[in-house]
Amino acid sequence: xxxxxxxxxxxxxxxxxxxxxxxxxxxxxxxxxxxxxxxxxxxxxxxxxxxxxxxxxxxxxxxxxxxxxxxxxxxxxxxxxxxxxxxxxxxxxxxxxxxxxxxxxxxxxxxxxxxxxxxxxxxxxxxxxxxxxxxxxxxxxxxxxxxxxxxxxxxxxxxxxxxxxxxxxxxxxxxxx
Amino acid sequence: xxxxxxxxxxxxxxxxxxxxxxxxxxxxxxxxxxxxxxxxxxxxxxxxxxxxxxxxxxxxxxxxxxxxxxxxxxxxxxxxxxxxxxxxxxxxxxxxxxxxxxxxxxxxxxxxxxxxxxxxxxxxxxxxxxxxxxxxxxxxxxxxxxxxxxxxxxxxxxxxxxxxxxxxxxxxxxxxxxxxxxxxxxxxxxxxxxxxxxxxxxxxxxxxxxxxxxxxxxxxxxxxxxxxxxxxxxxxxxxxxxxxxxxxxxxxxxxxxxxxxxxxxxxxxxxxxxxxxxxxxxxxxxxxxxxxxxxxxxxxxxxxxxxxxxxxxxxxxxxxxxxxxxxxxxxxxxxxxxxxxxxxxxxxxxxxxxxxxxxxxxxxxxxxxxxxxxxxxxxxxxxxx
Numbered sequence: 001x002x003x004x005x006x007x008x009x010x011x012x013x014x015x016x017x018x019x020x021x022x023x024x025x026x027x028x029x030x031x032x033x034x035x036x037x038x039x040x041x042x043x044x045x046x047x048x049x050x051x052x053x054x055x056x057x058x059x060x061x062x063x064x065x066x067x068x069x070x071x072x073x074x075x076x077x078x079x080x081x082x083x084x085x086x087x088x089x090x091x092x093x094x095x096x097x098x099x100x101x102x103x104x105x106x107x108x109x110x111x112x113x114x115x116x117x118x119x120x121x122x123x124x125x126x127x128x129x130x131x132x133x134x135x136x137x138x139x140x141x142x143x144x145x146x147x148x149x150x151x152x153x154x155x156x157x158x159x160x161x162x163x164x165x166x167x168x169x170x171x172x173x174x175x176x177x
Numbered sequence: 178x179x180x181x182x183x184x185x186x187x188x189x190x191x192x193x194x195x196x197x198x199x200x201x202x203x204x205x206x207x208x209x210x211x212x213x214x215x216x217x218x219x220x221x222x223x224x225x226x227x228x229x230x231x232x233x234x235x236x237x238x239x240x241x242x243x244x245x246x247x248x249x250x251x252x253x254x255x256x257x258x259x260x261x262x263x264x265x266x267x268x269x270x271x272x273x274x275x276x277x278x279x280x281x282x283x284x285x286x287x288x289x290x291x292x293x294x295x296x297x298x299x300x301x302x303x304x305x306x307x308x309x310x311x312x313x314x315x316x317x318x319x320x321x322x323x324x325x326x327x328x329x330x331x332x333x334x335x336x337x338x339x340x341x342x343x344x345x346x347x348x349x350x351x352x353x354x355x356x357x358x359x360x361x362x363x364x365x366x367x368x369x370x371x372x373x374x375x376x377x378x379x380x381x382x383x384x385x386x387x388x389x390x391x392x393x394x395x396x397x398x399x400x401x402x403x404x405x406x407x408x409x410x411x412x413x414x415x416x417x418x419x420x421x422x423x424x425x426x427x428x429x430x431x432x433x434x435x436x437x438x439x440x441x442x443x444x445x446x447x448x449x450x451x452x453x454x455x456x457x458x459x460x461x462x463x464x465x466x467x468x469x470x471x472x473x474x475x476x477x478x479x480x481x482x483x484x485x486x487x488x489x490x491x492x493x494x495x496x497x498x499x500x501x502x503x504x505x506x507x508x509x510x511x512x513x514x515x516x517x518x519x520x521x522x523x524x525x526x527x528x529x530x531x532x533x534x535x536x537x538x539x540x541x542x543x544x545x546x547x548x549x550x551x552x553x554x555x556x557x558x559x560x561x562x
Contacts, residue, residue, distance in 0.1 A: 026281070027493070027495045028281060053407075053409075054411045058509065071496065071507065075422050076424075080496065082509075102409060102532055104532065105532045126238075127237055128237055128561065138243060152512065152513040152519050152520075153492070
C-alpha cells in the first residue's frame with residue numbers, strides 16, 4: 001500500500017470510518033467503504049484534506065434502501081476509493097457540494113434518476129431531465145427486478161469458495177422473487 | 178430566488194448569485210442551445226452586466242438518451258454500440274474502457290497483437306479528436322482558416338480508421354478478447370505516412386496559430402483554472418494538465434499495453450486557455466510517438482482471443498478508468514450475476530470539466546467566455562448521455 005493511502009486509511013479510522021482494502025486487479029479500485037448517511041460529510045472532508053478528487057456520485061436502487069455511491073481518486077498516487085451510503089428514512093443524504101463543488105451536478109443528476117434528496121444542496125432542480133419529468137426517477141427498478149443490497153456485492157473475503165458459486169445462487173433468488 | 182423571463186415567455190429560476198449584488202442594469206442572455214460556439218445543443222443562461230458575465234448557468238439535457246438505463250435492459254455485449262455514441266469525436270477510448278471492464282472482471286486474456294492494435298487505433302482517434310477541437314476552437318475565436326487545415330488532416334486519419342473499423346465516427350471496433358478485424362500492411366504503411374505528414378503539419382499549425390498575436394491576446398490569462406479548483410470539481414484530461422498537474426490514466430493506472438511505451442505527459446504552468454491549447458498540441462505529438470513505437474513492436478499472432486460465447490458476470494461491483502480524449506472516463510458496473518448489468522454508471526470527463534463554468538465564467542467578458550469554453554473541448558452528447 002502506498003504511504004499516502006495508508007495515511008488516508010488511518011485518518012478515516014480516527015473518524016471511525018473503516019476502509020477495507022480490495023484487490024485492484026479484480027475490481028479496479030483500492031479501498032471500499034460502507035457509510036451511514038450521517039457520515040458522508042465527514043468522509044468528504046477527510047478526502048479533501050488528503051488531496052483526493054471526486055470522480056463521481058451515483059445511485060444504486062437496492063433493498064432495503066437506495067444507496068448513494070461516491071468514488072474518489074488521487075492525482076498523485078494510485079488510490080481509488082468507492083464509498084456507499086444508504087439513504088436515511090427520508091430518502092436523503094447530506095450534500096457534499098459545498099466541500100467538492102463538482103458534486104453539485106452529480107447530486108442533481110442522482111436526484112433526477114433516483115429521487116434521492118441531498119439535504120442542504122443549494123439548487124436541487126432537474127439537471128439532465130426536463131422540468132416536466134422531474135418525478136420520473138427512470139433508474140428505479142421495478143419490484144420484480146429489485147435486488148437485495150447483498151445480492152449485488154462481492155462475497156465476503158473469508159469465504160473464497162462461496163464466491164465462485166454466488167452467481168448461480170443469485171439466479172435462484174431472482175427466479176424465486 | 179431570482180426569476181428570469183426569457184424570450185419565449187417561459188420563466189427560469191436562477192441559482193442565487195454569490196457575492197454579487199443584483200442590479201437593475203443586469204440583463205439575461207441565452208447562449209445556445211443553437212449557438213455556434215456551444216458545439217452541440219448546450220444552453221448557457223447568462224446574467225450580464227454590459228459586456229461582463231455576472232453568472233453563467235449551463236442548462237443540460239437537450240441530447241439526453243439515458244444510456245445508463247439502456248445498459249440495464251440488454252446483455253452487456255448488446256450495449257457495445259452505445260459506447261461509441263457518447264463522445265462521438267473519440268469513440269474508440271469508450272470502446273476500450275467498456276471491453277476492458279469485462280475482460281478484467283471475467284479474467285479474459287487478450288492476445289498481445291490485439292492490445293497493440295487497440296493502442297494504435299485509440300491514439301489515432303485521440304489525434305482526430307484534437308484535430309476537431311483545434312479547428313473548432315479557432316473558429317470560435319474568429320479564425321476561419323485553421324479548420325480547413327485540421328479537417329484535411331482529420332480526413333487522412335478517418336480514411337485509415339474507416340478501412341479497418343468500417344465506420345468513420347461512431348466506432349464499435351473492439352470486442353471482448355480482442356478486436357473484430359486485423360490490421361494489414363497497408364494500414365501500417367498508411368499510418369506511418371500519416372505520422373510523417375502530421376509532423377510537417379505541426380509546423381504549419383505553429384506558424385498559422387501559436388505565435389499569432391491576435392490569438393495570444395484572446396487566450397493568454399483567460400479562464401484560469403487553478404490546481405485547487407480542478408481538484409474541487411474533479412477536472413481531468415488536458416484541462417487538468419493545462420493547470421500543471423501531470424495526471425494521465427495511461428500513466429497513473431496503466432491499462433492495456435501503455436506501460437510499454439515511452440511518452441511524456443505535457444503540462445501547462447498557469448492553467449489559462451493558452452496552456453490548454455499548448456498541452457493538446459503537444460499531446461498529439463506524444464500520441465504519434467506512442468503509435469510509432471507500437472508499430473515498431475507490433476507482435477504477430479491472433480487478433481481475437483478465445484472467449485466463451487455467453488459470459489456470466491460474477492456478482493459484485495467493479496470500476497475501469499481509461500484516458501479518453503477529454504479526460505478520465507470511468508465505467509462503474511454493479512452486477513447481480515447473469516449477463517445483464519444491474520447498474521452501469523458512466524462517468525464522462527466533459528461533465529466535470531464543464532461544471533467549472535459557473536465559477537470560471539464569473540466576471541469574464543462574453544468574448545472571453547467563448548474562448549474559455551472552447552479551450553475546455555466540450556462534447557455535449559457525452560455530457561447529456
